[in-house]
Amino acid sequence: MNSVIAFIIIFGALVFFHELGHFVFAKRAGILCREFAIGMGPKVLAFKRNETQYTLRLLPIGGYVRMAGEDAELLELKPGFRAGLILDQDEKVQKVILNNKDRYPDLRVVEVAEADVEKDLYIKGYEEGEEILQTFKLSETTVFVEDGVETQVAPYNRQFNSKKLHQRFLTIFAGPAMNFVLAFIVLTILGMAAGIPADRAVLGDVVPGDPAAEAGLEKGDEVVSISGEEISTWNELTSIVSRSPGEEITLDVRRGEESLSFNVVPEERTIEQGEETTSQGIIGVYNPLIESPNIFQSIKYGAEQTYAYTVLIFDLLGQLITGQFSIDALAGPVGIYKSTEEVAALGIYQLMQWGAILSINLGIMNLLPLPALDGGRLLFFGFEALRGKPIDRQKEGMVHFVGFALLMLLMIVVTWNDIQRYFL
Structure with missing residues (x-):
């Protein structure tokens, strides 16, 4: 149950922030x-x-x-149609009743002669028993009522395609952009709450049973050299350990006032990168944390981590395009749920980090220049800017329809792979 709740919260947050970006900029426009x-x-x-x-x-x-x-x-009134009108105190049409008129008392029933519900906002027609053509003005908040469902009129100046190119571009771009903003916020909060990794050659937590703990190393030990090579940063420490799987190395450490040496054999771990596999050594230690960092350190950490994960996802995407990464490794909703279930078991901080990674991934995927995605729509805006006029809407709609169908096919394939991987 906790896994289901975690998945719903993460999914809801990612989609909410994405759509909120579209919504806010649409309203601003x-x-x-x-x-x-x-x-x-x-x-x-x-x-x-x-x-x-x-x-x-x-x-x-x-x-x-x-x-x-x-x-x-879809709102239109053709000549000869009988519509019921409810007027406000300024004699403007408040509601247009399309059917079931008997449910509404005090209607003014009009036989429509002419109507414009997008630009000039009027209805011309004859009231029952009258031969004089009357004009009834609509407001931008007039609603049409059919089978009890109300639909507000959309004057052309309030429609998406009436807006300037930069307004439409920002409205669409804001969705993916908000996913990066969400990731940055989550990672910044994570840095403030859990601490920020420090680039010092000092051991943080030591994993029980792993080579470092078996050799006698402890949290807080400061590594000054490895096999005679002086080091001062965490990156230097991990670089030497990583390239020494199965080889004995000597860590010279400072523990308080003592200088100690420990012989450690890094455990070999296999890392899959697309179709290639590489080996690296690990000894089971974490880097130290800056606990209770100030807001500026946390913001810097959030920005750096957002950038790092973005680069990593683009790298994996490049491997997928070049064939180094198999499509069988892609995960759909089922795979994401299973991964969320595993991460949720590790704790709230790991779950927050996983949510940030998914948010960045969603932002990048939506920016790809593929039909039916935000990136595909932005691409058409680019063509419009170059041509000086928009692409024919029917042609663009057909491209997006085909793209959407192909994406749904890919989703089915990926979901089937997930089901086979986890349940069959």
Whole structure:
């Protein structure tokens, strides 16, 4: 149960911050956001505030912000249609009732002669029993009601495609960007709470039963040289140990006022990098921590770790593209859940770090210039900037549709691999 809760919290945070980026910049640009959704599929929970409906959906496979104008607007009134109008005190149309008009008293039923619900916002028509053509003005908050469901009109100036190129670019880019921001915040908090690794050749925790502990090394020992080679940093210590698997090395340490020497044989561990395997030595020690670091040290640590994980993920992505990394090693929702389960057992700090890594990974994946992803949409904005005009929307929509279908196929393959790996 704890694993399920951990997965839901991490997934929810990643998707929430991603969609929050889209949402905030869309609102800043004046775009009407019809829905802010976490999850996909049937609604589990929904409420409406102002002009946006906030929903929690059943399937934990993503989320979205539904912005007016991204898809074709379905609100229209054709000539001859009979619509019921509810007017406000300023004689502007507050609601347009499309069916079940008998449920609403005091309606003004109009036979539509002409209507514009995107630009000039009006309805022209004849009231029952009248022969005089009347014009009824709509406001930007007028809602259409069909089968009890209310849909707010979306004037063209509030639609996504009406906005300037830089506004649309920022609205889409803000989603992945917020995943990097989330990772930075989590890693900064982690540094403040758990401490920051120090680059000193001083032993932190020593793992019981591993070579260092068996040789007699203790937490707090300061390593001054290894096999006659003087060192002063943690990176120097790990570099020598790493390249000495199975070979006896001598660590000269300072313990308080004492100078001691210990012979240690680093244990050999095999590391898989794509299709290649390499061996490295480990002795079972952790580097020391700066406990209770100040805010500036924590911010620096958060930024450095965010950058380091970003570079690492890009490196793995490069290996995947060049064939050094097999697609069978990719993990889908099932694999991520199993990994989260394993990390959750290690403690809250490790879980926070894992969440930050997943957030960076989500940000990078969404920035890839692939159809149906944020990066694919940004690529089309780039073409628009070069051409001076947008790509035909139908053609762009078809590209994204094909891309989405291929991504779903990849998701099915990866999920099947996860099921075989963990359950079959």
